[in-house]
Amino acid sequence: MFELFIAMVKEEWRIHSTMFGSISFALFPILIFWIAFMGSFLLPLMRQALPTGELSMVLHANYLMLGFMVGAFGLLGSEAMNRRFGQASLLAYAARSLPLPERFIFANFVVKDTLYYFVLWVLPLALGFLLASPFIGVPITLPLLLALTLSLSFLSGLCLVFFLSSLYSRSKPALFAILGILALLAGAVALVTGKNPARFFPPVMLFNAFSWLNLFLCCAAIAILFTISIWLFTPEIADTTKHYPDMLVPLSRRLSFFPTPPLTAKDIIDMYRSGGMVGQTLFSFVIPLVVIWFFLSLLNGYLPSYGVLLEFAIVAGIIASTMYTWLTMFDTFGAYACLPISVRTLIKSKIASFTVLQIIPAVFVALAALLSRQAVYLIPSVVLCLSVSFYSMGITVWLTGLSPSVLVYNVKVMVTYLVLIGIVLIILSAVAFSNPFAALGAVILLLPAAFFARLGFAKWEAREQPGF
Incomplete structure (x- = not known):
């Protein structure tokens, strides 16, 4: 029909x-x-x-x-x-x-x-x-x-x-x-x-x-x-019944160093029990990056020996930043509206859950460095990947709040995102190619990431959230 x-x-x-x-x-x-x-x-x-x-x-x-x-x-x-x-x-x-x-x-x-x-x-x-x-x-x-x-x-x-x-x-x-x-x-x-x-x-x-x-x-x-x-x-x-042990209390204790341990633990448990943690990691992160590695390796003759690994780390950081979208895609503020939880608190919990998930790209990029016989650049590549990921996430929080999957098609949002990300990636690529250990300096991106996240807290706290 x-x-x-x-x-x-x-x-x-x-x-x-x-x-x-x-x-x-x-x-x-x-x-x-x-x-x-x-x-x-x-x-x-x-x-x-x-x-x-x-x-x-x-x-x-x-x-x-x-x-x-x-x-x-x-x-x-x-x-x-x-x-x-x-x-x-x-x-x-x-x-x-x-x-x-x-x-x-x-x-x-x-x-x-x-x-x-x-x-x-x-x-x-x-x-x-x-x-x-x-x-x-x-x-x-x-x-x-x-x-x-x-x-x-x-x-x-x-x-x-x-x-x-x-x-x-x-x-x-x-x-x-x-x-x-x-x-x-x-x-x-x-x-x-x-x-x-x-x-x-x-x-x-x-x-x-x-x-x-x-x-x-x-x-x-x-x-x-x-x-x-x-x-x-x-x-x-x-039509089956699944029984799970209590994971919320012990996981909350392990995540007690975050500002919102129960909410962070709830996100991790939801992803684990729904199969999203394995499925999303496999289909939205691992498989795309494995294929991208094969295509990037074609540039070996045009980049320094460490160039492909560092370029791969940057790409991995951009893709890893979409993990924030995984956490917010089907979890809107409406479900929390009846609880004494502010938008700021909920966004902070998503950032904490995002931080836990960054173990995945860190391990993946480290394996790429070892398998490509570039172990000497393992730490710079991991730092580069995570810095880009957190920086992109901070901009995403500022521009889209709890709705990154739908607001991405706003032209103003997209242009702002591309400009802020593009300028940084060009500078990072130039610096990293000149000296791979200079990629360690990418850790400075955590400062603007925190700045943009704080702007996002104030921006989205002041706006009415959709109730659907």
């Missing part, structure tokens, strides 16, 4: 336009278009430092990561088919009263979300490069081909993580078996060919040597992964 899909698209527009205005939301894809259009004029300068082929690999990696970050529908299935925003019921939930299969409803929801991200993020960037191509001496066929392959990269990442997250909801042993097989295949490709497995990513191969057969195989792989993922989807929770 096409009517259901259209209704879901309208619903998505109304939700976000109600949150921060129709004009501001409509300007977001225009902002992405303008960034792509103006950035295209820097390509001649970029080519002097990085060949065109390697630059295209970086672009495809970015789109692949975008697909990874939004594709974990298998983890969100229950929330989407129930009440995604607490008391606010979505059509995906209301439509269950109609004589429609739940898989059909969820398939419409997934296609709607995919189209939503495509229109907001993928299409504007492709159009920006397309319209700039005549001014930079690029044949018009190149941006058209790049738009196609970048779209396939986005859909490949989305459908792969959708498949893995759906498999995770069904059988964790089966998921780890599939991940093991994929790791063995990647190792076999590297061993047999002597090349980085990232070079055999189908959209990249299609960009380098277009053929209708390669295009068909890419589209077929995406369609198969999507179909299997929908088939694996199960909206019903098994």
Whole structure:
């Protein structure tokens, strides 16, 4: 029923336009278009430092990561088919009263979300490069081909993580078996060919040597992964009773050095019992970063020996900062409104929970340093990662409060975030590449992080919080 899909698209527009205005939301894809259009004029300068082929690999990696970050529908299935925003019921939930299969409803929801991200993020960037191509001496066929392959990269990442997250909801042993097989295949490709497995990513191969057969195989792989993922989807929770020991009291005692131990312990327990701690870590952090490592390692010949590790630490810090979004996505202030808890206190508890979760990126970056035989730079890379993560989190608290997942599409918020993050990352990269141990100085970012967080406390304490 096409009517259901259209209704879901309208619903998505109304939700976000109600949150921060129709004009501001409509300007977001225009902002992405303008960034792509103006950035295209820097390509001649970029080519002097990085060949065109390697630059295209970086672009495809970015789109692949975008697909990874939004594709974990298998983890969100229950929330989407129930009440995604607490008391606010979505059509995906209301439509269950109609004589429609739940898989059909969820398939419409997934296609709607995919189209939503495509229109907001993928299409504007492709159009920006397309319209700039005549001014930079690029044949018009190149941006058209790049738009196609970048779209396939986005859909490949989305459908792969959708498949893995759906498999995770069904059988964790089966998921780890599939991940093991994929790791063995990647190792076999590297061993047999002597090349980085990232070079055999189908959209990249299609960009380098277009053929209708390669295009068909890419589209077929995406369609198969999507179909299997929908088939694996199960909206019903098994009718079983789970018993848990008391974790709140002992965990609160261990976290007593935080200002709000019970609330911090509650966040950690919620993530642990819902499977979010494992699932989110795997699909929103580990898998994207493993793939990004393969793509970044292609730059070994253009960066210092330690450059890839430090660049990886910066990327890991940016992705780790989204852990604040994990903690606030389905936990709105409305549930705490009847308790003597202020917005400031609740945000502080989320920051404390975020601090606990930073153990994950610290361990991951440390392992990357050891496995890449760069152990001498282990401490600088971990410090760099955590400093970037906390700095990004502080800005997120100031700009979005308890609603980072929805306010990100506010144009003013996005521009401010990109400017504040971009300037710092450029300076950090320059300093770290000149002397890797200078990356230890990134710890100074904790000061502006605390400053922005305090601004956020005052800002959001003074505003009425949504009750849904």
